[in-house]
Amino acid sequence: MRSASIARLQYRAVSGLTRTPRFQPQSLLRSLCVSTAALRSSAVAPVYPSMLRQWDQRRNASSTASEVLEAAKANPEALSQAAIIDNLDPLEAARLDKVRNIGIAAHIDSGKTTCTERVLFYTGRIKAIHEVRGRDSVGAKMDSMDLEREKGITIQSAATFCDWVKKDKEGKEQKYHVNLIDTPGHIDFTIEVERALRVLDGAVMILCAVSGVQSQTITVDRQMRRYNVPRISFVNKMDRMGANPFKAIDQINYKLKIPAAAVQVPIGAEDEFEGVVDLIRMKTIYNVGESGEDIMETDEIPEKVKAIAEERRAKLIETVADVDDEIAELFLDEKEPTADQLKAAIRRATIGLKFTPVFMGSALANKSVQPMLDGVVDYLPNPSEVENLALDRKRNEASVKLVPYNDLPFVGLAFKLEESNFGQLTYIRVYQGTLRKGSNVFNARNDKKVKIPRIVRMHSNEMEEVTEIGAGEICAVFGVDCASGDTFTDGQLGYSMSSMFVPEPVVSLSIKPKQSKDGANFSKAMARFQREDPTFRVTYDHESEQTLISGMGELHLDIYVERMRREYRVDCETGPPQVAYRETMGHRVDFDHLFKKQSGGPGDFARVMGWMEPTGALEDNKFEQQVVGGSISEKFLFACEKGFNASCEKGPLIGHKILGTSMVINDGATHVTDSSEMAFKQATQQAFRKAFMESNPAVLEPLMKTVVTAPSEFQGDVIGLLNKRGATINDTETGVDEFTIYSDCSLHGMFGFSSNLRAATQGKGEYSMEFSHYERAPPHMQKELIAKYLKAQADRHKK
Numbered sequence: 001m002r003s004a005s006i007a008r009l010q011y012r013a014v015s016g017l018t019r020t021p022r023f024q025p026q027s028l029l030r031s032l033c034v035s036t037a038a039l040r041s042s043a044v045a046p047v048y049p050s051m052l053r054q055w056d057q058r059r060n061a062s063s064t065a066s067e068v069l070e071a072a073k074a075n076p077e078a079l080s081q082a083a084i085i086d087n088l089d090p091l092e093a094a095r096l097d098k099v100r101n102i103g104i105a106a107h108i109d110s111g112k113t114t115c116t117e118r119v120l121f122y123t124g125r126i127k128a129i130h131e132v133r134g135r136d137s138v139g140a141k142m143d144s145m146d147l148e149r150e151k152g153i154t155i156q157s158a159a160t161f162c163d164w165v166k167k168d169k170e171g172k173e174q175k176y177h178v179n180l181i182d183t184p185g186h187i188d189f190t191i192e193v194e195r196a197l198r199v200l201d202g203a204v205m206i207l208c209a210v211s212g213v214q215s216q217t218i219t220v221d222r223q224m225r226r227y228n229v230p231r232i233s234f235v236n237k238m239d240r241m242g243a244n245p246f247k248a249i250d251q252i253n254y255k256l257k258i259p260a261a262a263v264q265v266p267i268g269a270e271d272e273f274e275g276v277v278d279l280i281r282m283k284t285i286y287n288v289g290e291s292g293e294d295i296m297e298t299d300e301i302p303e304k305v306k307a308i309a310e311e312r313r314a315k316l317i318e319t320v321a322d323v324d325d326e327i328a329e330l331f332l333d334e335k336e337p338t339a340d341q342l343k344a345a346i347r348r349a350t351i352g353l354k355f356t357p358v359f360m361g362s363a364l365a366n367k368s369v370q371p372m373l374d375g376v377v378d379y380l381p382n383p384s385e386v387e388n389l390a391l392d393r394k395r396n397e398a399s400v401k402l403v404p405y406n407d408l409p410f411v412g413l414a415f416k417l418e419e420s421n422f423g424q425l426t427y428i429r430v431y432q433g434t435l436r437k438g439s440n441v442f443n444a445r446n447d448k449k450v451k452i453p454r455i456v457r458m459h460s461n462e463m464e465e466v467t468e469i470g471a472g473e474i475c476a477v478f479g480v481d482c483a484s485g486d487t488f489t490d491g492q493l494g495y496s497m498s499s500m501f502v503p504e505p506v507v508s509l510s511i512k513p514k515q516s517k518d519g520a521n522f523s524k525a526m527a528r529f530q531r532e533d534p535t536f537r538v539t540y541d542h543e544s545e546q547t548l549i550s551g552m553g554e555l556h557l558d559i560y561v562e563r564m565r566r567e568y569r570v571d572c573e574t575g576p577p578q579v580a581y582r583e584t585m586g587h588r589v590d591f592d593h594l595f596k597k598q599s600g601g602p603g604d605f606a607r608v609m610g611w612m613e614p615t616g617a618l619e620d621n622k623f624e625q626q627v628v629g630g631s632i633s634e635k636f637l638f639a640c641e642k643g644f645n646a647s648c649e650k651g652p653l654i655g656h657k658i659l660g661t662s663m664v665i666n667d668g669a670t671h672v673t674d675s676s677e678m679a680f681k682q683a684t685q686q687a688f689r690k691a692f693m694e695s696n697p698a699v700l701e702p703l704m705k706t707v708v709t710a711p712s713e714f715q716g717d718v719i720g721l722l723n724k725r726g727a728t729i730n731d732t733e734t735g736v737d738e739f740t741i742y743s744d745c746s747l748h749g750m751f752g753f754s755s756n757l758r759a760a761t762q763g764k765g766e767y768s769m770e771f772s773h774y775e776r777a778p779p780h781m782q783k784e785l786i787a788k789y790l791k792a793q794a795d796r797h798k799k
């Protein structure tokens with residue numbers, strides 16, 4: 001960073017201007033400089049220590065520090081990331097301009113892996129295309145796990161990188177570095193999508209040209225919104241019977257509620273799908289060569305698509321005008337935007353999360369994948385165009401913007417852990433600074449120092465060793481002990497970044513190795529799976545003396561049982577799937593509970609008073625203390641809270657977790673010698689149990705949003721199947737030759753549904769299920785569950 005650039009920043013801070021003339025006379029800029037010491041303590045300082053070091057050597061100290069600080073406080077935007085980026089070394093800005101970090105996310109079987117395989121082939125990363133479940137039995141590059149290749153589904157997200165060469169306006173070739181993560185479609189592996197989207201700058205949302213927006217499209221849409229990820233859309237499978245990209249676009253508009261318009265129209269469809277017309281430049285694009293590796297562009301638009309191309313181009317301009325002022329002005333003046341104007345507006349609107357341009361093609365038929373890659377470069381942001389924030393723990397958790405500049409202190413986020421043949425691999429997104437082999441970094445969670453022994457770039461299951469990774473890039477490191485979501489810094493900065501959203505598991509199974517000699521390997525596998533996947537939990541139930549594994553669905557748990565067998569050679573016995581029920585209280589109950597024991601020596605004494613009541617929403621539990629006058633000390637109140645939390649972990653009705661319950665302690669009594677933290681914890685737990693049972697409590701069961709799709713001839717059978725399982729049907733959509741039913745059903749009712757559905761639809765039906773919310777279980781079921789729990793407890797006591 002040059003001193004003039006820093007000075008420009010100071011100038012902006014003082015003047016409040018967001019843009020500074022690039023060539024300010026040095027003397028004017030210098031007059032605005034402040035003392036380094038003052039800056040270090042300022043709101044700006046922690047972001048730029050390395051700049052300050054350089055500046056220390058060059059500066060002409062002056063005394064306007066307070067002015068700069070005041071101006072910075074009044075106008076933080078003057079120090080925005082954009083302003084800093086604007087002042088970067090031009091070489092650094094040019095480097096970032098050529099980087100894209102993207103994810104591919106979609107509903108199950110939309111063609112994410114097939115599409116990624118083409119991307120890798122066209123960018124020269126792989127020498128031949130292999131299909132998912134292909135006849136050559138090789139399998140797609142990104143599905144590297146044997147299980148993935150056998151089942152034809154993606155289980156783990158896989159990272160890779162490639163270089164895409166694209167011609168610029170002047171016809172000069174420009175090389176873009178694309179880091180890409182292919183994610184699974186099954187909701188059971190949703191954490192993989194969650195963590196990929198947490199660290200990526202943009203995404204390609206793939207849709208099936210026949211099915212359009214499907215249940216998991218809605219889920220990934222929600223995940224993209226959660227992390228503000230801009231997206232382009234790709235309507236795949238244009239070669240399939242019934243393909244209709246415009247129906248998919250309408251659905252993006254009204255189901256996902258994000259303005260979308262086609263930037264291409266297809267030339268032919270189904271088995272006559274030939275290529276596309278680019279609506280921005282009004283050119284036709286065809287793939288030629290054995291695997292569609294070459295692109296042929298012409299100005300001649302076939303007669304049969306001329307009208308639709310004109311109509312859709314007008315629609316594109318109209319949709320963009322709705323979200324972009326510059327195009328809106330041209331639109332109102334009835335002026336046609338130039339290709340450059342339209343492209344720039346689409347880029348602005350896409351990055352601003354106001355629009356998604358829709359591409360179309362067929363990955364399997366090797367058609368129109370390259371224009372989608374051009375779209376990644378043209379419309380998705382480079383790392384400097386995305387705002388990434390961290391909390392500065394040294395400055396009261398103030399929010400700071402991270403700057404993807406190589407020379408700044410290092411800040412990175414570990415977003416995924418994976419065991420490899422060479423030890424634990426930790427995937428890191430570098431947000432600021434450079435990560436160097438052999439350097440020391442600090443884990444912000446526990447301030448532990450770790451050395452980085454090896455850095456690699458991942459290419460599915462292969463890796464390429466590198467000595468350093470710059471800001472804005474993704475890599476993996478070996479030998480770093482941490483948890484998913486940990487922030488690493490260089491040690492100077494007290495920054496930590498927010499982690500990803502981790503959904504709660506809903507299904508459990510009891511599990512044990514068939515042979516006791518496998519105990520050690522079993523524990524090793526459990527520890528590893530838990531470390532890698534935050535939605536997979538292992539608990540030990542002391543009462544039933546069983547190990548329980550919990551996860552997002554039956555498939556999720558089945559995959560781990562299978563991986564245990566293959567990767568650790570441990571055959572396991574599993575119990576039937578169990579639902580993660582919850583318990584909640586019925587109405588408010590006041591309590592005044594005394595816990596007192598006197599048996600010779602020092603006794604126990606604790607009295608707690610207050611009330612318990614439902615929180616209203618079936619969400620988190622709440623503990624509050626409103627003690628005035630010191631009848632219970634802070635230390636003992638803390639023990640009460642511990643008692644409350646422990647009670648919430650195991651409800652009195654059936655031993656499941658408690659939801660939506662609050663406890664207030666507002667009075668009590670303490671004994672000078674007999675009171676202890678243990679006594680107050682016990683007293684709270686006893687009071688909790690009593691009040692809870694008096695409140696007419698209920699067992700809650702998880703309700704699942706279920707979506708079933710099958711060929712039309714099976715509609716009656718599928719409805720019958722769902723009715724038998726007590727599902728409430730909310731909506732039915734009828735397509736060309738298939739139907740989709742949206743329903744709510746209890747998780748318990750859906751166990752084993754996949755085999756029933758397969759049998760009822762000759763294997764052609766598909767379904768997906770996602771947790772929706774908890775609801776009171778039917779009274780007869782509650783009774784049964786309580787009776788079962790009581791019996792199990794009585795049997796245990798007899799033993």
Ligand SMILES: Nc1nc2c(ncn2[C@@H]2O[C@H](COP(=O)(O)OP(=O)(O)OP(=O)(O)O)[C@@H](O)[C@H]2O)c(=O)[nH]1
Nearest residue numbers: 108109110111112113114153154185237362363364
């Ligand atoms: N007709 C047709 N089939 C396709 C196309 N793209 C993919 N497929 C097929 O669709 C199936 C699913 O493809 P994948 O690439 O595994 O889909 P995915 O989205 O990665 O699947 P998951 O990760 O399991 O959700 C495979 O049988 C592919 O051959 C396409 O453009 N046209």
